[in-house]
Amino acid sequence: MNLAEIIDVLKLTVLTEKKDFSAIQPSGGYAADLLSCVMTGAPHNGIWLTLQAHGNIVAVAALLELSAVIITENAMPDQATINKANMEDVTLLSTAETTFTMAGKLWELGLRAV
Amino acid sequence: MLTLRAEFHVHTVLSPCAELEMLPPLIVMEALERGIHLIAITDHNATGNIRAVQKAAAGTGLTVLPGMELQTREEVHVLCLFDQPEQAEKWQEVVSSCLPKMENRPGFFGDQLLVDEIGEFVARESRLLLTSTSLSIDEVCQQVEGLGGMVIPAHVNRPANGLISMLGFVPPEIPFSALEISRHLKPSAAVALHPQLAGYPLIQGGDAHRLEDLRGVNQLLVEAPTLAEIKLAFKKSGGRSARILSTSTL
Helix, strand or coil: CCHHHHHHHCCCEECCCCCCHHHCCCCCEEECCCHHHHHHHCCCCCEEEECCCCCHHHHHHHHCCCCEEEECCCCCCCHHHHHHHHHCCCCEEECCCCHHHHHHHHHHCCCCCC | CEEEEEEEEECCCCCCCCCCCCCHHHHHHHHHHCCCCEEEECEECECCCHHHHHHHHCCCCCEEEEEEEEECCCCCEEEEECCCHHHHHHHHHHHHHCCCCCECCHHHHCCCEEECCCCCEEEECCECCCCCCCCCHHHHHHHHHHCCCEEEECCCCCCCCCHHHHHCCCCCCCCCCCEEECCCCCHHHHHHHCHHHHHCCEEECCCECCHHHCCCCEEEEECCCCHHHHHHHHCCCCCCEEEECCHHHC
């Protein structure tokens, strides 16, 4: 399951610049809103589900070279955060769904915790 | 120059988690007995008891700064401090419009009481205060500074609602004047745990929910008890200074 298929099937909105998402293979999934936990818990190259839209999510995603961050419940990062994500080559995705629903759907698609 | 002992983080009975003894005259008396010169009243997302504490302190020499402990949408607690109650009340209007319309459950969270300067009951705040506003930490800093106030993230080292736990690290884009560490931690230990703190002026807050939590370990060397002077003290400008006293010296 590559990131392009995930974006398509889960109807995610891409907030950052488009790229060849079909070339990105997420290693696994992780869900938390405490960034200190994410820094130590999320898998390298994984997909991270969170309600947090603060600019610090970009640094955490870049640190772990995450495949993407899915921001749930329509929480919206500001433009400065989106710009920073583009600079750091971090993919930010958005959905109106809850983190629970997103995690369930990703699991159904075959994504697992690492 | 004045040498002041300051306690920047004091709750009253308007905060559901505060003890019922956190009444204006008792707070003022306790602060004076402990040799504290300046306190800030910082109830959760609320400012309704500030004027009562200021009235209780009138003529005593104790400076009472208007403030609030706000919960951002990232669930970070920040102290918003002002010089004048009018500024805090303007800020309250913004905050009130950004709180969810939910009723407090006193049996679970505790009562939220508005009182007068002698501590008499005035009214119950029925709205749930102990929750997040929809304001981001960046918006809070911009707007509070715009009103002439100052934002200090509260108990940054604390797992619950502390900046570092919630956001992983101190956002470098926000020019915080200072950061507050918990009363249970020595400043040197806080910096050892979180080396990033070394780059910021630190204060230590009593986060006073009980009278005995009023500690006033922040020693300020300033020309006047105002926010502008306190900001200069954090920058160590013109001979001013701010430092955390060790409790053994008090």
